[in-house]
Amino acid sequence: MSNHEHHDTAHQPVHRKEMTRRQFLAYTLGGTTAFLAAGPVLPMVRFAVDPILTKKTEGTYVKVVEESKITSEPQEFKFQIHQVDGWYESDPELAAWIAKDDQGNIFALSPICKHLGCTINWNTQKDNQYFCPCHEAKYTKEGKNLRVAPNPLDEYDLKLENGFIYLGPVKPNTKV
Amino acid sequence: MFKGIYNWIDERLDITPMWRDVADHEVPEHVNPAHHFSAFVYCFGGLTFFITVIQILSGMFLTMYYVPDIINAYASVDYLQHKVAFGGIVRAMHHWGASLVIVMMFLHTLRVFFTGSYKAPREMNWVVGMLIFFIMLGLGLTGYLLPWDNKAYFATKVTLQIAESVPYLGPYIKELLNGGEIVGAQTLTRFFAIHVFFLPGALLALLAAHFFMIRKQGISGPL
Amino acid sequence: MAHGHNSKEKVVFVGDSRVKKGSMVNIPPDFTAFPGKSEAFIPYFLLKEWMVGVVVLVGFLVLTIAHPAPLGYPADPMNAAFIPMPDWYFLFMYQLLKYPYVAGDYVVLGVMGIPGLAFGALLLAPFLDTGKERRFYRRPIASALMLLSLISVVYLTKVSWDHYQGQLEATGTKPEHIIREEKAREAYEKGQPAPSVVKRAKPIAIVAEDDPALELMKQNNCLSCHASDLNGNSGIPALRGIGDQFTKEELANVVTNGNGNMPAFKDKLSAAEIDQIATWLSKQKKAE
Numbered sequence: 001m002s003n004h005e006h007h008d009t010a011h012q013p014v015h016r017k018e019m020t021r022r023q024f025l026a027y028t029l030g031g032t033t034a035f036l037a038a039g040p041v042l043p044m045v046r047f048a049v050d051p052i053l054t055k056k057t058e059g060t061y062v063k064v065v066e067e068s069k070i071t072s073e074p075q076e077f078k079f080q081i082h083q084v085d086g087w088y089e090s091d092p093e094l095a096a097w098i099a100k101d102d103q104g105n106i107f108a109l110s111p112i113c114k115h116l117g118c119t120i121n122w123n124t125q126k127d128n129q130y131f132c133p134c135h136e137a138k139y140t141k142e143g144k145n146l147r148v149a150p151n152p153l154d155e156y157d158l159k160l161e162n163g164f165i166y167l168g169p170v171k172p173n174t175k176v
Numbered sequence: 177m178f179k180g181i182y183n184w185i186d187e188r189l190d191i192t193p194m195w196r197d198v199a200d201h202e203v204p205e206h207v208n209p210a211h212h213f214s215a216f217v218y219c220f221g222g223l224t225f226f227i228t229v230i231q232i233l234s235g236m237f238l239t240m241y242y243v244p245d246i247i248n249a250y251a252s253v254d255y256l257q258h259k260v261a262f263g264g265i266v267r268a269m270h271h272w273g274a275s276l277v278i279v280m281m282f283l284h285t286l287r288v289f290f291t292g293s294y295k296a297p298r299e300m301n302w303v304v305g306m307l308i309f310f311i312m313l314g315l316g317l318t319g320y321l322l323p324w325d326n327k328a329y330f331a332t333k334v335t336l337q338i339a340e341s342v343p344y345l346g347p348y349i350k351e352l353l354n355g356g357e358i359v360g361a362q363t364l365t366r367f368f369a370i371h372v373f374f375l376p377g378a379l380l381a382l383l384a385a386h387f388f389m390i391r392k393q394g395i396s397g398p399l
Numbered sequence: 400m401a402h403g404h405n406s407k408e409k410v411v412f413v414g415d416s417r418v419k420k421g422s423m424v425n426i427p428p429d430f431t432a433f434p435g436k437s438e439a440f441i442p443y444f445l446l447k448e449w450m451v452g453v454v455v456l457v458g459f460l461v462l463t464i465a466h467p468a469p470l471g472y473p474a475d476p477m478n479a480a481f482i483p484m485p486d487w488y489f490l491f492m493y494q495l496l497k498y499p500y501v502a503g504d505y506v507v508l509g510v511m512g513i514p515g516l517a518f519g520a521l522l523l524a525p526f527l528d529t530g531k532e533r534r535f536y537r538r539p540i541a542s543a544l545m546l547l548s549l550i551s552v553v554y555l556t557k558v559s560w561d562h563y564q565g566q567l568e569a570t571g572t573k574p575e576h577i578i579r580e581e582k583a584r585e586a587y588e589k590g591q592p593a594p595s596v597v598k599r600a601k602p603i604a605i606v607a608e609d610d611p612a613l614e615l616m617k618q619n620n621c622l623s624c625h626a627s628d629l630n631g632n633s634g635i636p637a638l639r640g641i642g643d644q645f646t647k648e649e650l651a652n653v654v655t656n657g658n659g660n661m662p663a664f665k666d667k668l669s670a671a672e673i674d675q676i677a678t679w680l681s682k683q684k685k686a687e
Contacts, residue, residue, distance in 0.1 A: 022442070025442040025443070025446060028446060029442045029446045029449070032446065032450065033449065035453060036452055036453065036456060039456045039460055040230045040269065040456070040460075041233065043269070044233060044234060044262075044266050046261055047237055047260060047261065047263055047265075047266045048240055050260045050262070050263075053261070054261075080628075086252070086255055086259075087248060087255035198440065199441040200439055200440065200441070201439075201440050202438065202440070203439070203440050203443075204437050205436045206436070208438070208443070208444060209447060216451060219451045219452075222448050222451075222452065223452065223455055227459075230459075246474075250473040251473075253470060254470065257467065257470060258593065264468070265463050265464060265467075267467070268462070268463035268464075268468045270468070271468030271469070272459070275488070276459065278488045290535040291533060291535070292532065292534065292535065292538070293533070295525060295528070295529075296529075298525070299525035299526065303523075306518075306521060310518075313488070313489075316488065317486075320485070324473065324474045325470055325471035325473060325474055325575065326471050326472055326473075326474055326475060326478055326481045326575055327483075327574075327576075328474060329474030329475075329476065330474075330481050330483035331483050334483045338496065338510055339510075341506045342510055342511060343507050396533070399533055399534050
């Protein structure tokens with residue numbers, strides 16, 4: 001076999017796949033350029049995209065109110081969370097509307113309207129609904145969107161411990 | 177596909193001559209260290225430019241985290257250096273690059289001086305080069321204040337004190353740079369604006385002029 | 400016509416009056432005086448230039464990884480112990496101002512005169528040194544002046560730096576960024592987080608939160624204006640830390656008789672109750 005092959009190639013014109021000197025230099029130049037560019041830029045890019053690569057901190061639960069104060073009528077409760085935003089630490093105040101549903105389960109809704117982010121209020125129209133003053137969006141007590149808004153109100157993660165309600169991170173509504 | 181796109185643009189804008197002009201122009205052999213090792217002295221100009229590019233890039237990335245405000249400036253520098261991945265390296269690039277660019281530029285200036293390359297017809301390019309040198313010193317001076325630590329604060333205070341001793345204009349220069357009576361919030365924003373917008377803008381314009389003249393006049397012949 | 404043209408080959412428009420016929424006015428000297436002694440910019444020249452660039456870049460990256468940029472403590476205008484230092488490339492000018500005849504009454508000479516002369520001469524070098532000769536050993540005056548300036552710059556920088564080191568030693572101070580690094584390393588070796596040096600205004604805590612006075616205040620609607628977290632509202636003072644501003648007697652007086660927007664409570668609360676509230680409020684001091 002090998003003899004046969006040898007015989008074949010011997011009769012063909014020599015056609016070695018070889019780079020020209022110019023091509024070789026062009027590739028080397030390209031490689032050097034890539035190194036010179038990547039050397040300084042890669043650390044900077046890693047530096048810039050750091051926020052999406054850092055591990056998100058687990059949501060902590062904040063003690064808000066005694067369980068006994070919750071009625072089937074939604075009430076607004078304010079609570080503070082500790083927020084670390086880069087070099088800026090703050091304790092912003094958040095609000096939650098907490099109520100009992102028909103089965104007696106306690107749930108907490110975020111007051112941020114799902115339409116354009118205004119703040120909703122309970123029963124300002126005397127119709128037992130959440131109402132957003134910006135574009136008159138309405139929600140049921142469970143947060144189901146009735147008009148204008150595209151989605152139901154968000155819900156807080158909720159934990160009961162020793163008769164107190166603890167609220168955690170916001171999640172999509174699970175009631176409706 | 178790239179060839180297709182290239183041809184499409186080239187038909188309309190005739191871009192080939194632009195880059196062929198740069199790519200194919202002849203450069204004398206005597207500046208190439210591969211021919212005479214001592215010719216490495218001709219590399220300092222290019223290296224100055226390379227470090228300058230690193231400075232501009234790292235500076236752009238640093239401003240993603242930095243705030244020019246006396247309450248937050250230090251905290252943000254502290255955060256980006258110690259909490260952000262690679263922050264120490266990016267800030268080190270900008271810090272050491274600032275020194276390196278001065279060193280390279282200094283060596284480049286000495287090379288041009290001792291090879292007499294500033295002589296006719298290249299006088300204007302020398303003047304532009306010196307202006308670039310002054311701009312770089314200004315960038316170093318204004319950038320020194322930005323981390324807002326004790327070293328930055330007191331060095332700037334002393335610098336402004338020196339500026340004040342200029343006859344007649346001194347107090348005005350000082351107040352203009354201070355942006356007020358003391359080295360404080362307004363000084364920091366001023367130095368930031370000068371460091372990030374005014375001087376780099378002037379630098380880019382002067383660099384363009386510098387390169388244009390080199391291209392137009394060619395590198396000076398061998399001694 | 401141009402439309403429907405699918406070829407990938409470049410079209411050259413002929414006779415388009417908008418496009419000037421390419422005339423290369425920008426032709427640099429082609430070094431024909433040195434036949435065979437020149438080469439194309441790309442790839443020959445640039446490649447070698449960039450090989451040098453690679454060497455420098457590797458060294459530079461090693462430096463940045465090995466030596467982080469120094470960062471001291473936040474600027475404190477009251478810090479009298481700090482020894483100010485400019486960046487190293489300004490040291491020669493900084494040192495110059497320490498000598499007599501360029502300081503004090505003659506400071507103009509040190510600030511404007513000598514640096515102005517030196518940098519002015521450097522800026523205008525091509526117009527001062529107008530001879531045709533380029534070799535440095537054939538133009539002794541220019542070269543000698545440059546060498547002299549170089550030596551003095553190096554000398555002044557060294558003197559200034561040595562003086563700074565001497566001062567550090569004499570006062571027994573270490574540069575702040577070094578202290579910081581050492582503390583961070585110590586903390587790291589003990590497994591603690593690096594000490595934070597950023598000062599932060601801590602929220603003022605409520606003192607004795609379980610005191611019945613607070614309940615009394617809730618019942619009397621104090622907190623509807625002063626906020627349920629006692630942080631106040633716009634125009635209404637925070638009650639946290641109020642004990643730092645007023646004495647118990649002053650507080651009792653304000654609660655009893657009112658003050659500006661603050662209503663008087665003498666009809667709603669008994670003197671004993673007001674005393675109880677004022678006592679509690681006067682305890683609201685910022686924790687040190």
